Amino acid sequence: MTEEVTRALTAAERACRTKGLALTPVRRRVLQLLLESPAPVKAYDLLASLKPDGGAQPPTVYRALDFLTRAGLAHRIEALNAYTACVHVGGRGSAELYICEACGLVEERHRHRAPEDGPDGFHINRSVVEHYGRCSACATAQASA
Amino acid sequence: MTEEVTRALTAAERACRTKGLALTPVRRRVLQLLLESPAPVKAYDLLASLKPDGGAQPPTVYRALDFLTRAGLAHRIEALNAYTACVHVGGRGSAELYICEACGLVEERHRHRAPEDGPDGFHINRSVVEHYGRCSACATAQASA
């Protein structure tokens, strides 16, 4: 486990403790897998990664992912049916994700929406914002090819 | 069939003809179902609606939906695994959708992105923008309850 992952896990533990949330072993393990992956991970890939430990079943993974996303420790990427660790440990609410279709890199931005956005009187609870394309490295690689 | 749906279908036919696309019977029928629904429709609900006509199979529906979304006549709502007719017949590219979680109403906005958005050098191919909440009618209904 890289030092970076360790630090992120420690930070997650602290965040959960202060919020009264239980970062149990399964949840912690799933978060670790997300942190270690360079690209978004599918639920069944997580499941496969957990198998060696003990015979995990789908609900185990989905529950852990549900917890992590609620806790703001991970994001679900809707258009990919995949998940990624959140890099802004303290970031509340919804992020905008920039997903490289070449290398899988996910960059995260938090932006507050201008209030005049959207139809009159529409009250937004939750937003999904995902941009697909090429990250800067892959865009230049492609251009030179 | 309401007059509004008829008009939309006619417009779709014209749009396809000018682009050299074939709005075949299945595709047209699926578009009609989308237009007639007040809320987003799931693929398997479309499938069920098509059954009476002839024994349609999943690929039939998914192909039609694929065509319609490519042609800009429908949108896939990623976080719901559902589909809705596009109300901007001529609108190209990606829309921002405002989806009422109470009544299912989908409003559509097209917005051009400021170029400074996103990480440096990231090249966006496609964006998914979905806002979930309450439409103006449902928001006031809820407030009074």
Next chain:
DNA sequence: CTCCGGTATGTTATAATATTTCATCGGGTG
């Protein structure tokens, strides 16, 4: 006309994603 290539559709099967349901465990609290 006939053949051919391409697009669209039909058909069967199966893959991939996700949830329901009920049982069990373990830790805190009265």
Next chain:
DNA sequence: CACCCGATGAAATATTATAACATACCGGAG
């Protein structure tokens, strides 16, 4: 201890989507 509650285990199943291959139809080339 007895109880409750949140978390996990386990089995089954529901939902969403695609693969793979066969067939049909239509246009143009020969």
